[in-house]
Amino acid sequence: MMEPSKRVRSINLSEIRKMFEKADKNSINLGLGEPDFNTPKHIIEAASIAMREGFTHYTSNMGILELREAISKKLKIDNGIDAPPESILVTVGASEAIYMCMQALVDPGDEVLIPDPGFLSYKACVNLAGGVARGVHLKLDNDLRMTSEDITDAITDNTKAIVLNSPSNPTGSVMKKEDIKAIAEIADDNGIYLISDEVYEKIIYDTKHHSPAKFCENGITINGFSKSYAMTGFRIGYVSANSEIIEELLKIHQYTTACASSMVQKGALAALEGPQNSVDEMVSEFKRRRNLVVKRLDDIGIECIKPHGAFYVFPYVENPAEFIKKGLEKGVVMVNGGAFGIHGKNHVRLSYATSYVQLEEAMNRLESMNI
The missing domain is CATH 3.40.640.10 (Type I PLP-dependent aspartate aminotransferase-like (Major domain))
Structure with a gap:
């Protein structure tokens, strides 16, 4: 019987991409790590x-x-x-x-x-x-x-x-x-x-x-x-x-x-x-978004360490699968922390590489879950 190599069978397709596919036109995708800015x-x-x-x-x-x-x-x-x-x-x-x-x-x-x-x-x-x-x-x-x-x-x-x-x-x-x-x-x-x-x-x-x-x-x-x-x-x-x-x-x-x-x-x-001002502007906006997301998660009662780089937060939640399921029902796409290793199992990853307005709406939707 023909089979692929054991090396390939030992790995799985990206959980990040799987979550990306679950987003519909009304969803706010906080799953994908891609800047929403245009290339200079x-x-x-x-x-x-x-x-x-x-x-x-x-x-x-x-x-x-x-x-x-x-x-x-x-x-x-x-x-x-x-x-x-x-x-x-x-x-x-x-x-x-x-x-x-x-x-x-x-x-x-x-x-x-x-x-x-x-x-x-x-x-x-x-x-x-x-x-x-x-x-x-x-x-x-x-x-x-x-x-x-x-x-x-x-x-x-x-x-x-x-x-x-x-x-x-x-x-x-x-x-x-x-x-x-x-x-x-x-x-x-x-x-x-x-x-x-x-x-x-x-x-x-x-x-x-x-x-x-x-x-x-x-x-x-x-x-x-x-x-x-x-x-x-x-x-x-x-x-x-x-x-x-x-x-x-x-x-x-x-x-x-x-x-x-x-x-x-x-x-x-x-x-x-070339000019580096676009990098500075992007980082400044990411910082503003980070502050918004961390504050709102804290207000909701979700434990979250304030990150000092990249454009992700990795809050602690007791039941990530249920949290993500409820988030999807509200139109918010997130990634289970377990995709990133066994010690990420009680976390979810949220990307704030999307607009400030979209992030505000996403936080409103998460708050309405009554966690």
Whole structure:
């Protein structure tokens, strides 16, 4: 009997996308993590010009040099990371970069420490590589932040890699500098890869982002343009690491996608080199929305840690399935926290990447549930 591979059968389709499909025209979708802002016009124009001028062919597998030079400059200024262009690989979104890392670095049986609750792609990509995903319990006592003590408790002789995600999807938590630095030292001391997913780096409030690769030799930095520049449909990202790691990642990239879209790379270049006021305006609005949602949930009596980054809240509820069901009946789409790991089971994730007016209405509907 014909069957798909055991690796593929071991994973499930995204719970986020399943909830997305349940939304109707009258629903307010708080399930999908996509900025509701339009891509800045100068980025669209740069990609359009590239197409009109015939820049529609394959590029270098690594990505166009101008973009990698701009990313190198960005990493130095924003993150304190010395990454020459040859240590940067342009990818089809941060999602491809995560997949590439697991395929290139993880052998069957290797353990990878991932946040729990954490972005659901981490576990799936580890499983597809034949690895073992071990969730690191993010505790309410620490505001759902990963700490160096969490890593020390979870690490074993089989640990091959550690995944960090700060600011976090789904919790919105932001790790402290001292924890990031300590985990970087743990990774170096034990010969462990440290993979840092920093796609929400720019969407941060009341605190500062710190990149692990600034503090360690085995640091791998993943980032993209989808969240910061409202470019989700462009599918463009990058990964930075030392030359030995990049060479291995390139093998996966060559045989899966060959190169990122040529004209989209020109749009990404415009995003980095052009005005940044759109990012500042977007973050300011996200902060306003965060404050609204946290306050309204508190008024309703739902326990919710105030997030310091990304555009999610991750409130505690005793019965998430019932809460989500009642929400759907009121036309509010949410995601069960259990989709993000066993330690997310008493939570739901709400995205506030939709308009302020829509969020007000969504909170009114949740309040009318009489929880």
